[in-house]
Amino acid sequence: MIALVLAAGEGKGLYPYTSYEQKETISLVGRPIVRYVMDGLVSAGVERFVVVIGKRGDQVREALSTFQAPVTFVEQQRPGIDGAVIDGMEAVDDERIILAFGDIVTHSKFYNSLITAYLESGTNAVFSLVPVSEGLSTYGLAIIEDDKLKAISDSGSTLALAGAYIIPKGRFDNLLSYFNSLIEKGSSYFIWSGNWVDIGYPEDLIRAVESILSNRSTEISEKAYVARTAVIGKGVIVEDDAYIDEYAVIKGPAYIGKGAYVGNFALVRDYTSIEERARVGAFCELAHTLVEPEAEVGSKAYLSYSVVGRRARIGAGVIAASYPAEVVRSSVEKLGCLISPSKYVHHGSVLQPGHRE
Amino acid sequence: MCGIIGIVSSKERSASLIASCMKILEYRGYDSVGIAALKPNGIEIMKTVGGVDELTKQYDLTTVSSNTLLGHTRWATHGQPSYTNAHPHTDCQSKIAVIHNGTITNFDILREELISLGHRFKSETDTEVIPHMMEEWMKKGLGSWEAFRRSIKVLEGSYAVLVVVSGERRIYFARRDNPLIIGLGKDSSYVASDAEAFLRFTRRALRIMDGELGYVEVGEAHVYNLEGEEINVNDRILEIPWRPEASGTEGYEHYMLKEIQESPRAVRDTLLAMKHDPVDDAVSTILNSKRLLIMGSGTSYHAGLLFALMLEREGFDVKTLIASEATWIKPMDGDVLLSISQSGETLDVLNAVKNHFKKYGVKTISLTNRIESALNFVSDIRLHTRAGPEVGVAATKTFTSQVAALIYLKQRIRGESIDLLHKAPTAISSAISQQGYAKAIGEELCRKGSMYYLGRGLGVPLAMEGALKIKEVAYIHAEAYPAGESKHGPIALVNDGFPVFFVNDGEKTSLLINNLKEMSARRAKTYAVSVGSKIGAQIEVSFDGDLQLSPFYIAPFLQMVAYFAAVCRGNNPDRPRNLAKTVTVE
Numbered sequence: 009m010i011a012l013v014l015a016a017g018e019g020k021g022l023y024p025y026t027s028y029e030q031k032e033t034i035s036l037v038g039r040p041i042v043r044y045v046m047d048g049l050v051s052a053g054v055e056r057f058v059v060v061i062g063k064r065g066d067q068v069r070e071a072l073s074t075f076q077a078p079v080t081f082v083e084q085q086r087p088g089i090d091g092a093v094i095d096g097m098e099a100v101d102d103e104r105i106i107l108a109f110g111d112i113v114t115h116s117k118f119y120n121s122l123i124t125a126y127l128e129s130g131t132n133a134v135f136s137l138v139p140v141s142e143g144l145s146t147y148g149l150a151i152i153e154d155d156k157l158k159a160i161s162d163s164g165s166t167l168a169l170a171g172a173y174i175i176p177k178g179r180f181d182n183l184l185s186y187f188n189s190l191i192e193k194g195s196s197y198f199i200w201s202g203n204w205v206d207i208g209y210p211e212d213l214i215r216a217v218e219s220i221l222s223n224r225s226t227e228i229s230e231k232a233y234v235a236r237t238a239v240i241g242k243g244v245i246v247e248d249d250a251y252i253d254e255y256a257v258i259k260g261p262a263y264i265g266k267g268a269y270v271g272n273f274a275l276v277r278d279y280t281s282i283e284e285r286a287r288v289g290a291f292c293e294l295a296h297t298l299v300e301p302e303a304e305v306g307s308k309a310y311l312s313y314s315v316v317g318r319r320a321r322i323g324a325g326v327i328a329a330s331y332p333a334e335v336v337r338s339s340v341e342k343l344g345c346l347i348s349p350s351k352y353v354h355h356g357s358v359l360q361p362g363h364r365e
Numbered sequence: 366m367c368g369i370i371g372i373v374s375s376k377e378r379s380a381s382l383i384a385s386c387m388k389i390l391e392y393r394g395y396d397s398v399g400i401a402a403l404k405p406n407g408i409e410i411m412k413t414v415g416g417v418d419e420l421t422k423q424y425d426l427t428t429v430s431s432n433t434l435l436g437h438t439r440w441a442t443h444g445q446p447s448y449t450n451a452h453p454h455t456d457c458q459s460k461i462a463v464i465h466n467g468t469i470t471n472f473d474i475l476r477e478e479l480i481s482l483g484h485r486f487k488s489e490t491d492t493e494v495i496p497h498m499m500e501e502w503m504k505k506g507l508g509s510w511e512a513f514r515r516s517i518k519v520l521e522g523s524y525a526v527l528v529v530v531s532g533e534r535r536i537y538f539a540r541r542d543n544p545l546i547i548g549l550g551k552d553s554s555y556v557a558s559d560a561e562a563f564l565r566f567t568r569r570a571l572r573i574m575d576g577e578l579g580y581v582e583v584g585e586a587h588v589y590n591l592e593g594e595e596i597n598v599n600d601r602i603l604e605i606p607w608r609p610e611a612s613g614t615e616g617y618e619h620y621m622l623k624e625i626q627e628s629p630r631a632v633r634d635t636l637l638a639m640k641h642d643p644v645d646d647a648v649s650t651i652l653n654s655k656r657l658l659i660m661g662s663g664t665s666y667h668a669g670l671l672f673a674l675m676l677e678r679e680g681f682d683v684k685t686l687i688a689s690e691a692t693w694i695k696p697m698d699g700d701v702l703l704s705i706s707q708s709g710e711t712l713d714v715l716n717a718v719k720n721h722f723k724k725y726g727v728k729t730i731s732l733t734n735r736i737e738s739a740l741n742f743v744s745d746i747r748l749h750t751r752a753g754p755e756v757g758v759a760a761t762k763t764f765t766s767q768v769a770a771l772i773y774l775k776q777r778i779r780g781e782s783i784d785l786l787h788k789a790p791t792a793i794s795s796a797i798s799q800q801g802y803a804k805a806i807g808e809e810l811c812r813k814g815s816m817y818y819l820g821r822g823l824g825v826p827l828a829m830e831g832a833l834k835i836k837e838v839a840y841i842h843a844e845a846y847p848a849g850e851s852k853h854g855p856i857a858l859v860n861d862g863f864p865v866f867f868v869n870d871g872e873k874t875s876l877l878i879n880n881l882k883e884m885s886a887r888r889a890k891t892y893a894v895s896v897g898s899k900i901g902a903q904i905e906v907s908f909d910g911d912l913q914l915s916p917f918y919i920a921p922f923l924q925m926v927a928y929f930a931a932v933c934r935g936n937n938p939d940r941p942r943n944l945a946k947t948v949t950v951e
């Protein structure tokens with residue numbers, strides 16, 4: 009089967025970050041977001057991919073440069089999500105399509121479930137649904153009557169479209185109306201109850217790291233250097249060539265990517281992910297924070313519920329306050345800063361909750 | 366629900382091979398099983414009551430082989446699981462054999478018509494109309510394919526059907542609202558309820574859509590619509606790359622959530638089929654009794670409590686008994702016993718009926734989800750829920766179906782219309798649609814060690830069931846109380862953040878609000894599921910609906926809360942520790 013993967017969105021919920029980097033290429037625990045989708049689809053038996061890319065398509069091509077299955081890239085011509093799907097569909101030479109949004113972080117079994125539901129159903133269209141309770145207005149919601157899917161609406165349910173569907177190829181102007189026309193003709197669905205995050209807002213990145221790292225056991229690469237006095241707790245993953253200096257404490261769950269550096273006396277804790285070749289200076293404290301590849305966090309910084317973009321630099325002594333913050337999709341009212349790729353935050357800055365630059 | 370499989374092959378395959386496929390389908394039903402093997406001079410049928418193992422004990426399947434085989438595992442909905450009711454079913458000449466999963470709703474009309482044309486029916490099943498109808502068409506000169514198509518066309522209801530005709534090497538199939546998938550191997554073709562049944566032999570699968578029919582031959586399949594126009598299905602063939610982790614979960618991570626999801630259908634099937642049960646006898650027996658005893662264990666006991674409360678409001682003398690404690694009661698003249706058991710095999714219930722109440726000559730009514738069960742054998746009047754097999758250990762759709770059957774019975778006892786129940790499946794769907802909140806609540810509760818469920822009136826047994834569910838699958842210590850009773854002791858445990866879940870069925874809202882205030886004053890974390898008016902809990906999910914249907918909103922919601930709490934804790938809700946689906950020890 010052929011999967012049509014969307015990786016061209018503007019990523020408005022993550023502005024201004026996404027004016028520099030395509031959302032789907034943001035690295036989470038060592039993998040670009042879009043790889044979670046495509047690796048999951050491969051494990052469910054998908055052999056060919058059409059990926060729709062936009063303005064920052066080169067970044068997506070780069071993120072998929074080591075991907076094992078054949079990929080056809082399609083540059084989006086028509087506007088909006090409807091346009092992306094129509095453009096992508098033209099490149100698919102099959103009557104049915106697995107339509108997958110490239111910004112969903114979930115277990116690979118999710119895609120197995122989609123195929124299972126499709127096999128066992130007697131309908132042309134299969135929809136994945138997921139229960140949600142926060143930010144309901146940001147999702148397409150499924151109206152269920154008796155045990156049948158009746159329509160996709162903007163209210164009246166807490167079962168959201170989960171970002172992967174099997175649909176017949178067809179002509180349409182509006183994807184949602186197309187979905188509803190398929191539903192009218194008869195469709196099936198399944199409800200996914202495992203971990204699932206749709207990356208739309210900064211808090212989603214933080215939740216996604218949490219969901220990936222939950223229930224992971226400690227794995228320390230033999231090629232990593234962990235100083236004799238460093239302390240590594242439960243659920244910590246340390247990759248090849250990472251360097252953890254004297255007296256650093258990595259209190260899991262946490263991820264230290266390839267070639268990353270954690271300085272003396274730093275405390276890295278609670279679902280923090282330090283991606284490839286990022287550097288965390290001495291005496292820093294990081295919690296619920298995502299530090300993108302090659303970013304640098306200066307010494308004595310304190311970051312929580314924050315995202316530091318690729319190659320960004322956080323000066324020494326920066327403090328990111330995280331409470332109380334307005335969040336769209338989290339029950340925790342905490343959000344630190346969102347620092348775009350290659351930005352520099354001055355030494356000693358105190359950033360207000362929800363700060364973006 | 367039943368499991369079906371057919372194999373057509375260029376070389377003869379052993380009947381024991383199809384039995385091994387049926388074993389995989391046993392989760393779909395295990396009341397009775399049967400195999401049909403096409404022979405040059407007819408069809409050999411082997412069938413029995415019980416599971417596949419029982420069949421292999423009774424027949425030496427290794428000695429039977431054929432190019433064309435059908436296998437069926439049955440979950441009875443019409444007619445008891447007896448030898449005659451077991452599939453495959455045949456026509457008068459035994460030249461056509463049929464297996465079927467589903468319910469044909471117009472079978473009684475078709476059956477009468479066929480009987481008037483001289484056909485002799487052997488079983489009480491809905492399925493048997495199919496071979497006789499085909500026989501009738503073939504007598505009129507039609508070929509077997511056309512006879513099959515015309516027979517399927519008049520069927521109403523749901524079906525996945527497989528048919529073989531003596532002298533042919535093909536299997537006819539038809540699908541509507543029940544699963545069926547074709548497997549195309551090199552020298553064999555397969556068609557089954559679940560691809561898992563043939564995945565060992567081939568991974569090339571062809572999907573069949575609802576409303577389609579056709580036939581498979583060796584290495585190929587022909588698919589048509591009901592009008593007989595052939596459909597090009599080449600682009601539908603796909604390779605199944607992996608091994609499904611669990612049969613029949615249809616994409617769901619656990620049976621428990623899938624089965625909660627099936628509750629609207631389970632309730633609808635239960636209500637539709639009540640007319641086939643001796644409800645009139647049960648009603649008159651209860652009306653003529655002096656006292657009604659209701660007995661059950663676990664979830665069934667809670668369904669019984671709910672029923673008892675409804676009847677007590679009407680002035681009936683009702684006593685609800687926990688089965689393991691029921692034998693302390695000395696029955697009185699004029700007592701009638703209603704025993705409730707999902708499996709009909711629960712030893713506590715069975716022993717109490719057989720060894721105690723029967724000895725006192727008490728008239729007994731049973732309500733079970735299995736048509737043939739030990740409890741049925743010892744009961745005078747047998748009523749059933751038709752929820753289909755339930756794989757998850759914690760009862761979900763079967764509880765909701767029990768409640769539906771009991772409200773149906775209550776309406777009949779009162780001589781009132783059962784129309785209100787038509788909206789029960791919609792009420793359940795509303796609850797299922799609020800799953801996002803059930804998940805959020807479940808994930809909060811999963812971090813707690815202990816909690817209360819409080820309700821009033823009909824809310825009390827529902828609270829008890831909610832507490833039982835979360836104990837069973839999430840291992841959270843939960844106690845249920847009548848809300849008014851909470852201040853007579855239990856409130857002593859309430860402190861900062863202690864979770865208290867209010868079950869508000871909409872009847873005594875103002876009193877529940879008082880109880881809620883008492884709990885809030887002790888800084889409890891309050892949750893509520895409400896029908897009708899709200900009570901103002903910190904987290905409250907409410908439904909606008911008919912208060913008489915409140916259990917259909919509340920029960921599935923509480924089941925989902927327990928499910929998500931279990932998943933959040935990393936438990937497998939389908940296989941809770943220390944528990945068995947059917948408790949057959951005292």
